[in-house]
Amino acid sequence: MAIRPYIYINMETQKIIIIGAGPAGYTAAIYAARAELNPVLFSGPQPGGQLMWTTVVENFPGFPDGVYGSELMEERMKKQAEKFGTKIIAENITAVDLSVRPFKLTTSSGQQIETQTLVIATGASAIWMNVQGEEQYKGKGVSVCATCDGFFFKGKEVAVVGGGDAAMEEALDLAKFASKVSVLVRSDKLKASKVMQERAEAEAKINFVWNVSVKEVLGDGNKVTGLKVLNSQTNEESELKFDGVFPAIGHKPNTEIFKGQVELDERSFLIKKNCTSETSVSGVFAAGDVADPRYRQAITSAGSGCMAAMDAERWLKGIGDRG
Amino acid sequence: MELNLTAQNFDQTILQSNKPVFVDFWAPWCGPCRMMGPIVEELATEMDNVIITKLNVDEETEVAQRFNILSVPTFMVFKGGQPVDQFSGAMSKEAMKERIKKSL
Numbered sequence: 001m002a003i004r005p006y007i008y009i010n011m012e013t014q015k016i017i018i019i020g021a022g023p024a025g026y027t028a029a030i031y032a033a034r035a036e037l038n039p040v041l042f043s044g045p046q047p048g049g050q051l052m053w054t055t056v057v058e059n060f061p062g063f064p065d066g067v068y069g070s071e072l073m074e075e076r077m078k079k080q081a082e083k084f085g086t087k088i089i090a091e092n093i094t095a096v097d098l099s100v101r102p103f104k105l106t107t108s109s110g111q112q113i114e115t116q117t118l119v120i121a122t123g124a125s126a127i128w129m130n131v132q133g134e135e136q137y138k139g140k141g142v143s144v145c146a147t148c149d150g151f152f153f154k155g156k157e158v159a160v161v162g163g164g165d166a167a168m169e170e171a172l173d174l175a176k177f178a179s180k181v182s183v184l185v186r187s188d189k190l191k192a193s194k195v196m197q198e199r200a201e202a203e204a205k206i207n208f209v210w211n212v213s214v215k216e217v218l219g220d221g222n223k224v225t226g227l228k229v230l231n232s233q234t235n236e237e238s239e240l241k242f243d244g245v246f247p248a249i250g251h252k253p254n255t256e257i258f259k260g261q262v263e264l265d266e267r268s269f270l271i272k273k274n275c276t277s278e279t280s281v282s283g284v285f286a287a288g289d290v291a292d293p294r295y296r297q298a299i300t301s302a303g304s305g306c307m308a309a310m311d312a313e314r315w316l317k318g319i320g321d322r323g
Numbered sequence: 324m325e326l327n328l329t330a331q332n333f334d335q336t337i338l339q340s341n342k343p344v345f346v347d348f349w350a351p352w353c354g355p356c357r358m359m360g361p362i363v364e365e366l367a368t369e370m371d372n373v374i375i376t377k378l379n380v381d382e383e384t385e386v387a388q389r390f391n392i393l394s395v396p397t398f399m400v401f402k403g404g405q406p407v408d409q410f411s412g413a414m415s416k417e418a419m420k421e422r423i424k425k426s427l
Contacts, residue, residue: 045414046355046413047358048358052357069354070357074357090361091415092415092417139393139394139410139411139412140394140411141393143393143394145354147353148353151350152393153393
């Protein structure tokens with residue numbers, strides 16, 4: 001396979017740069033490319049986004065038999081974006097300056113690139129439990145990818161921490177391998193959708209532990225041996241034995257590099273104006289999970305990517321070729 | 324091009340190399356591993372003071388078990404036949420280069 005060096009197409013100011021390679025980023029790229037804006041897309045640390053961590057996606061419209069997350073992203077969306085001329089650069093954006101026009105972006109290889117419009121589609125990352133022992137045992141029993149690591153827990157007992165759809169999916173995936181899957185839920189009920197709740201409840205290997213929070217990850221120095229948990233009802237701490245721990249407590253938006261430059265809400269999500277993709281900075285548009293604490297679905301992200309590209313096109317037409 | 328390790332050539336490669344050896348433990352079902360694939364391939368051409376290798380844990384289960392691999396992708400660096408570093412999870416090429424350099 002030929003290795004392409006990361007030479008930027010040209011060092012002129014771009015019309016539109018998209019940061020992020022999930023459904024939002026790729027859809028924005030497809031629309032921007034077809035509008036002949038010559039989009040450049042930076043795929044960042046997780047090309048393909050959160051869907052790369054799942055197996056079959058059953059609720060993305062157009063796929064009655066489901067589609068593998070990685071297939072949807074790499075073999076379909078990415079290909080479609082490239083087909084219409086998107087330049088995809090496999091680097092991160094490490095800093096931005098949105099106080100100047102054109103906007104200045106710094107890449108992980110230290111290069112600078114300028115653009116008239118920017119689509120932020122950086123998505124969200126899994127939230128860790130942030131308890132003692134978690135960092136030490138990452139990769140040694142603590143994992144955020146059930147589909148990747150379930151294999152290593154054949155016949156073992158594992159814990160999934162969380163009560164939403166992601167936790168249910170992970171528990172069901174793990175039940176294919178583990179002898180026992182315990183779902184540790186902070187309250188006395190699940191936040192997951194009805195369908196996922198019913199599936200998890202019907203699976204014999206899955207049991208639920210209610211009203212517990214994780215206080216510490218326990219191990220023998222080499223790998224995880226269990227969890228110390230606190231029951232919020234009885235106020236009692238106890239130690240539960242597990243060979244693997246899978247936190248699935250939620251995601252936080254990837255907005256660190258935009259702090260202080262674009263308006264964020266109290267949970268650090270990008271704020272969009274009215275029903276558009278416009279942010280507090282004219283010419284900067286937001287799409288996908290990075291600006292969505294409410295829906296966070298592949299299809300809503302893809303839809304918002306389309307909106308961002310259309311808003312960017314409108315913005316560019318409005319000001320002509322200034323800057 | 325990175326070297327593919329199997330149970331047959333593993334020990335020989337690790338023990339008989341005069342350069343440090345980097346091993347990418349990966350699995351075909353693992354999305355993040357596939358993300359790392361092209362990155363590891365590029366490292367093989369860019370870092371000539373390390374031998375870049377990969378091992379499919381599904382095909383070479385015994386080797387994976389020997390090193391207590393519980394997660395993929397997991398990366399290990401060997402020097403003089405001994406493991407000197409181990410880390411897991413997808414990361415950027417720059418972050419991986421920095422991490423490998425720490426062991427050199």
